[in-house]
Amino acid sequence: MSETGDFHVVDCGPKGNALFTSRRFEEGETIYMLDYWTKEVMPMHMTNHSCSPNSEFNDEGRLVALRDLEKNEEITYNYILVPLPASPWNFECQCKSDDCRGWISVNTL
Numbered sequence: 001m002s003e004t005g006d007f008h009v010v011d012c013g014p015k016g017n018a019l020f021t022s023r024r025f026e027e028g029e030t031i032y033m034l035d036y037w038t039k040e041v042m043p044m045h046m047t048n049h050s051c052s053p054n055s056e057f058n059d060e061g062r063l064v065a066l067r068d069l070e071k072n073e074e075i076t077y078n079y080i081l082v083p084l085p086a087s088p089w090n091f092e093c094q095c096k097s098d099d100c101r102g103w104i105s106v107n108t109l
């Protein structure tokens with residue numbers, strides 16, 4: 001995975017890897033481009049789902065910040081909004097937000 005100085009991967013134990021900001025991002029700023037296929041490990045693979053995410057993919061395939069992000073915040077987006085045929089999601093959500101839907105499955109799309 002390319003180290004751009006924009007984000008880094010943190011090992012969060014049982015939850016697995018997570019992507020964290022390495023600097024501040026302003027609302028609407030691009031964090032990275034959607035890329036799931038060109039390399040084995042891309043930032044997108046490391047970004048965790050949240051039912052109350054702080055970023056989302058726009059129509060151009062850019063992951064943009066939904067609000068100002070502080071340095072060292074975990075970056076999350078809503079997997080349900082980005083259906084990828086290669087990713088048969090079926091897991092219990094750990095986001096703990098008030099809007100959490102609990103179980104994330106492609107079958108709930």
Ligand SMILES: [Zn+2]
Pocket residue numbers: 050051052093094095096097099100101102
């Ligand atoms: Zn959740």
